[in-house]
Amino acid sequence: MTMQQHDAAAALVKMANDIADYFRSEPQRELAVEGIANHIARYWEPRMRKKILAYQAEHGGEGLNELARAAIARLAQRQGPSA
Amino acid sequence: MLSIVELDFGTPRSRSAQPVALTIDGREVSVPAGTSVLRAASEAGIAIPRLCATELLEAFGSCRLCLVEIEGRKGYPASCTTPVEAGMKVTTQSAQLQKIRRGVMELYLSDHASGDEALPTEMRRMIEAVGVREVRYGFDGANHRQAVRDESNPYFRFDPAACIVCSRCVRACDEQQGTLALTIEGRGFDSRVVASQDEGFMQSECVSCGACVQACPTTALTEKSLLAQGPAQSSTVTTCAYCGVGCSFRAEMRGEELVRMVPNKDGHANHGHSCVKGRFAIGYATHADRILKPMIRARIGDAWREVSWQEAIAHTASEFRRIQAQHGRDSIGGITSSRCTNEETYLVQKLVRAGFGNNNVDTCARVCHSPTGYGLKQTLGESAGTQDFDSVMQADVIFVIGANPTDAHPVFASQMKRRLRQGAKLIVADPRRIDLVRTPHVQADFHLCLRPGTNVALLTSLAHVIVGEGLVAEEFVRARCETDSFAKWRAFAAEPRHSPEAMESVTGVPAADVRAAARLYATGGNAAIYYGLGVTEHSQGSTAVMAIANLAMATANIGREGVGVNPLRGQNNVQGSCDMGSFPHEFPGYRHVGDAAVRASFEQAWGVALQAEPGLRIPNMFEAALDGEFRGLYIEGEDIVQSDPNTQHVTAALMAMECVVVQDLFLNETAKFAHVFLPGSTFLEKDGTFINAERRISRVRRVMRPKSGHADWEITQLLSNAMGYPMEYAHPSAIMDEIARLTPTFRGVDYAKLDRLGSIQWPCNEDAPEGTPTMHVHEFVRGKGRFMLTEYVPSTEKVNAKYPLILTTGRILSQYNVGAQTRRTENSRWHGEDRLEIHPQDAEDRGITDDDWVGIESRAGQTVLRATISARMPPGVVYTTFHFPFSGANVITTDNSDWATNCPEYKVTAVQITRVTQPSDWQQRYRAFSDRQHALLGEAGANAG
Incomplete structure (x- = not known):
């Protein structure tokens, strides 16, 4: 990974964590995970989604908070094995 | 003075519904109770001479020209200060009245320099009206004719x-x-x-x-x-x-x-x-700086070359197609602006979606009110304010948070102040002591001087008081809002950690003030919230907007006049540019691109298949450019280099692109990084519409030909045709007709109706053929109002020993946004440079005095401004405006952004301030680069052909 690609991944990690922080106060964890996944699906351009999924797969979600990791795993699940 | 004479009825219109019948000069007249005799006569076509009266002001009764005779009354009452009464018999013309009026006018004239004879003043018309031919008193008595003129104001x-x-x-x-x-x-x-x-x-x-x-x-x-x-x-x-x-x-x-x-x-x-x-x-x-001919160049270090429109458009289309062929369909995009008309922004997003074949379109609302769109859609169901401006005149409590209307929305601020002078209560939440806190005859009941970045903590603590003290409008909530989301929100807000006492250490606002303000908002009668970029431009901008909507719903302060949630939009067409589908995930009317039925309607109308996935937002475009995935950008009316955060990041992204096209009036900061310049037109040179903060659609009318030869909508159309996607609009009205066909909230809008009604507030359709001044009256647009949880998440931009102060940015009355327009006017005499405002204690601690040059360093960069010591700043907070490019205000702002929309966190940047003696390194580099770019522009004419 080049430095530039690393920076791009860092920006996506921060964005995902920020979204997850909003949903942190949701008392039902399932709703929080679904909410984060839906938000990313609804507002992120496909290349960005692909990158965060790849980042999670390659780096084990390093730097992502727990809810964000769960939501990205949910997105990966939705997209199936080809994602 | 009016040089084109408009009908003026002399005194303001009465709003009474009670008719009163009277006789004026033998004619039966009926007017609303409270109408003056002067106005009643004027409405009946009977002109009574007057000088001190105008319908824009309350009656004054000083000039003694508008005297009349009223049967049964002694003397000659002033018709401007005399209200009509049932059965009143008024005579406006008689020999005696003529004699009195003439005498009064002669006295005026004996001490009056007539001024420029060519100007058709009211005074001249009144001299004619009362028939003065001579002044019996002469002109030799004591007078003021030698009084010295005051020419100090430039205008x-x-x-x-x-x-x-x-x-x-x-x-x-x-x-x-x-x-x-x-x-x-x-x-x-x-x-x-x-x-x-x-x-x-x-x-x-x-x-x-x-x-x-x-x-x-x-x-x-x-x-x-x-x-x-x-x-x-x-x-x-x-x-x-x-x-x-x-x-x-x-x-x-x-x-x-x-x-x-x-x-x-x-x-x-x-x-x-x-x-x-x-x-x-x-x-x-x-202004002489306007560029009126298209220009192109291969690299940003090259001189510009003036070319024909045909060559400029063909070159742009060729470059965009080349980039797409080499790097994929998604490698280009467009940015439109709130300074463009609706028709222009609609065309740009159509060009991107249908012509470019992707959804990479965004608008400058990304960096201002995108959280408003998100937050109000989530809670109320529509991405817009709920009221008209006049609604403020019915408000009993006005809550202004994160807005500075006297500088940024001055005309509405005047109306708001009028209501406050009538006795409405005022709550201001702002880190700065803005003018509204204390201005002539207006004083805020509460100034909640919160720390920058803590809006959500404050708003949730207000909710805590409303929930905890039994101030919820239970019946309204039961009838109008979702049961589940309200129950969840009520439990959340009631948690002790959200109490004003618990939050005081976070917000810095005394708990007692928060409690009192919450009680006033919930119980003070009609309560209206007005907010601005001080709410939205935060990492929790969308959360704060939702917190505001929660408060309005919980207290039933929504759905009628005098209340509501009112975002004060920064630029003229922020609302419209958002309405027109400028966001990468939405078609016009705020409908997601993933909605198959909506997408099908556009595909059918536009004759192409459209992408179902969202495109890149502006900051995503920058990231993608630095990754090599995004290489071509069409920018209409926006200056992202000056207005977007972390300038050096923005310029690096632009330099990574192969074809940047700027359509603007001037060589703005972004154009210095462009390869194609397409000269735009001012609002005086084109037809179209703008939509203001109250959803009001108003006509923009062309009064002169476009100086570059084409209005902006025509340029977009030329580009689209050159790219192979045909557009054949003959006039902007045809574009609006298409918008109306495809957008349910605009279905009833057309130019003929706008001409007839003057303006229309959307939604305007079968249900509301003449528009909708107040929204959510019987039910919310989404059906039931939805309460959202608003957890306070502190900004990651924190002060520490190295960066101990918080910088927040804003606007000033005389300048506008990036200043491209106002810097080229005499307005710069009021504000010729951006200044850093700093609290006296913070200044003293650093040995800084007024007018000193100070260096401002953040984690993103450095710049240098002159200091203004100001007690309206709280300790620990500094402030500047961003109207001048050399200031580099956005060199120091960071990439932090709103979690939901990526609206930048302009309002919270940790900085340190020190006295310095020279501009920052960035400023020195900027000046050299800018000078070089102007030199390259100077060569454009010589390179023509």
Whole structure:
């Protein structure tokens, strides 16, 4: 990974964590995970989604908070094995 | 003074529904109770001479010209101050009345310099009306004809020799503007109009709104442009191109030359008022800096070359197609602007979606009110404010948070101040002591001086009080809102950690003030919230917007006049540019691109398949450019280099692109990084519509030909055709017709109706054929109102020993946004540079005094500004504006952004301040680069062909 690609991944990690922080106060964890996944699906351009999924797969979600990791795993699940 | 004579009924319209019948000069007349005799006569077509009366101001009764005879009454009452009564019999013309009026006028004339004979003043018309042919008193007595003119204001002059001391200017300053800068000094013969403490207009508290100039019945207060050019030959109603108030103006013209802008009395947003920008700051339209010919270059280090429109468009299309062929369909995109008309923004997003074949379109609302769109859609169901401006006149409690209306929305601020002077209560939440906190005859009941970045903590603690003290409007919530989301929110808000006492250490606001403010908001009658970028431009901007909507729903302060959630939009067409589908995930009317039925309707109308996935937002475009995935950008009317955060990141992204196309009036900061420049047109040169902060659609009307040869919508159309996607609009009205066909909230809008009604607030369709002043009256757009949880998440931008201060940014009255327009006017005489405001203690700690050069360093960069010591800043917070590119305000702002929309966190940047002696490294590099770019521009003409 080049430095530039690393920076791009860092920006996506921060964005995902920020979204997850909003949903942190949701008392039902399932709703929080679904909410984060839906938000990313609804507002992120496909290349960005692909990158965060790849980042999670390659780096084990390093730097992502727990809810964000769960939501990205949910997105990966939705997209199936080809994602 | 009006050079094009408009009908003026003399006193304000009565709002009473009770009719009163009377007789005037033998004619039966019926008018609403409370109407003056003067107005009743005027409405019946009977003109009574007057000088001190105008329908824009309350009756005053000083000039003694409008006297009438009323059967059964002694003497000659002033018709302006006499309300109609049932059965009243009024005579407006008689020999005795004529004699009195003539005598009064002769006295005026004996001490009056007539001024410029060419100007058709009210005074001249009244001299004619009362039939004065001679002045029996002569002109040799004591008089004021040698009084010295005040030429200090760049836009108008005051000639006391022509003043009749009718007080219209003083009353306009009081009643309309609310600044109270003018007064009558002295008594009797010595009485005269002075500004502030007789300091001259420029040095006084006068804000140059022009209300006094418009009110003056003589040539005492006259625009310099009018004196220089002479009276207008025609006038056309159009809409201001500055802030989100969207004032209606009459552009007064001599041929294709603009003489002046006069606020339109019939304007639904401004009711005849204006500010220094809209009324006077128009010189940019004809400024020598305007670029009028298309230019291209291969690299940003090359000289520009002037080319024909045909070559510029063909080159741009060829470059975009080449990039797409090499790097994929998604490698290019477009950015539109809130300074463009609806028709222009609609065309840009259509070009991107249908012509480019992707959804990579965004607008500058990304960096201002995108959280409003998100937050209000989530809670109320529609991405727009809920009221009209006039609604504020029914408000009992006004809660202003993160907005500074007297600077950023001055005409609406004047209306708000009028209501406050009538007794409405005021809560201000702002880190700074903005003018509204204490201004003549207005004082906030509470100034919640919160720490920057803690809006959500404050708003949730207000909710805690409302929930905890039994102030919820239970019946409204039960009937109008979701049961589940409310129950969840109530439990959340009630948690002790959200109490004002618990949050005091976070917000810095005394708990007792928060509790009292919450009680006032919930129980003080009609309560209305007005907010601005101080709410949205945070990492929790969307959360704060939802917290505001929660408060309004919980207290039933929504769905009728006098209440509501009111986002004050920064630029003239923020609302419209968002409405028009400029966001990458939404079609016009805020409908997601993933909605198959909606997408199908556009595919059918546009004849192409459209992407179902969202495109790139502006900051995503920058990231993608640095990754090599995004290489071509069409920017219409936006200056991302100056206005977006972390300037160096933005310029790096632009330099990574292969074809940056800027369509603008000037070589703005972004154009210095462009490969193609397409000269745009001002709002005076094109037809279209703007939509202001109250969802009001108003016409923009062309009063002169486009100086570059094409209006902006035509340029987009040329580009689209060159790219192979045909567009064949003959006029912007045809674009609006298409918008109406495809957008349910605009279905009833067309130019003919706009011409007939003057303006229309959307939704305008079968259910509301003439528009919707107040939204969510019977139910919310989404059905039931939805409460959202609003957990406070502190910004990651934190102060520490290295960066101990918080920088927040904002606007000032005389300048507008990036300043491209206002910097090219005399407005710079009020604000010629951006300054850093700093609290006296913070300044003293650093050995800083007024006017010192100070270096400002953040984690993102450094810049240098001059300091202004200001007690309106709280300790620990510094402030600057961003109107001048050399200031580099956005060199120091960071990439932090709103979690939901990526709206930048302009309002919270940790910084350190030190005294310095020279500009920052960035500023020195900027100056060298900018000078080089201007030199390259200078070579454009020589390289033509």
